[in-house]
Amino acid sequence: MKRNEFIKISGLAGLSLAIFPQFSFNNYLDEFTREQLLGKGNPNIIGDSYTSKMDKQTKEAFNKMKAAATEDNIKIEVVSSYRSFQRQKEIFENKYNSFTSQGLSPEKAIQKIIEYSTIPGTSRHHWGTDLDLIDGNAPRPTNVLMAENFHGNGPYCRFKMWLNQNAEKFGFHEVYTDNGNRKGFKYEPWHFSYAPVSVPMLKAYREKIDVKKMLSEEKIKGNEHFSEAFVSKYISENILDINPILL
Template sequence: MRRKEFIKISGIAGLSLAIFPQFSFNNFSGEFSRNQLIGKGNPDIVGDSYTSKMHKTAKEAFHKMKAAAAKENINIEVVSAFRSFQRQKEIFEGKYKRFTNEGLTPEKAIEKIIEYSTIPGTSRHHWGTDIDIIDANAPRPANVLMPENFHGTGPFCKLKTWLNENSESFGFYEVYTDNGNRKGFKYEPWHFSYAPVSIPMLKAYKEQIDVKKMLSEEKIVGSEHFSEAFVTKYVKENIFDINPKLL
């Protein structure tokens, strides 16, 4: 079979063998600790900055994808990769304090935060498999991570077109797609996930992490406003309502 035919095969095992025959999902399935899953430590993360830290196999695949894009004069730049629990906590709590100080109720502040930002302990960036990317060869707008930059006359249109045609052959899939029926986080044309690792990590997360309990244990500012109904909805929509190819 050719690579394109392999990619169409559904299922975790099929995806892993299709894209990277040398990888076996047996190496990843069920081998994750709580700390790995919530961003508190992962020996497989390599790199020395928030733009270079990734899961080691995701990093290898990313460099192959970057080299291929460079042949089309596209310079894929990572603006965010691995994000630790502590860093996500700082982001979340900073926004929570700012929004509540501006007059929003705690519930409205949380609702506004989770339009784009995850609650610490629930971010896919904790796994080192997910990256936010732009084209460094294009003019750089003040706010790079805006959907309009990737469509119409936006500076990253060439990158987006190339990713649509090629990213999956390197194992990277868009996470929060432009699907009107999808709920949870808003459309992010810059956010891609390395499926051969992120799929089994998501499966392990679902099996091992009681999100309500975890959020309570971690004592996140504002967590007293995470009701049972809110957490149930958040898990369903923000964690699992993603590109079905990544489930």
């Protein structure tokens, strides 16, 4: 490794240690495979269901946060955790088929999908570090993942206040914040990421994955409409325009 590269990485690792005490220099240098980054296989994923599969370090931190919440009569429930490439592909293509069958053009269907849903191969849920959370002790609305449920008189208002005050203590941070200047995915007050693992994974993703080439190779339905301009904007706004602490 060149000296200037080592200094750069050492500085970033030091910053991570200051922000996340449980984050180690060795973790930062860990190699992540293409399969891990794309949700196609990850030996670090543990759990046996759609809502329990997580990166093992994320799982440990989550269990600690869940135990702390229980003391305040909050039952943290996971709605979605690890999501494989194939599962995300099914979600994306089902929505694509639905919107185009309703008369939307392929381009408009894709824009509609990426208001909340990621294109397969680009989802943070592929890493097992990101969780969609609700309070299992609160009255359950018909559609749980709606922003209005987490504010005002919403059933998860108290839960959101608890997360705002405590989630960072356990390494979890809101990803798609309520920032009027933020572009890309819409505000998701339920989506939290375990930064000590997701930060280095995002760095590895940016270094290793050619998004345009990957999307072309994977033959995702509608991929002929993923132009250079679209992919460049998607990377800038949907992948990278997130909570700055997670970059």
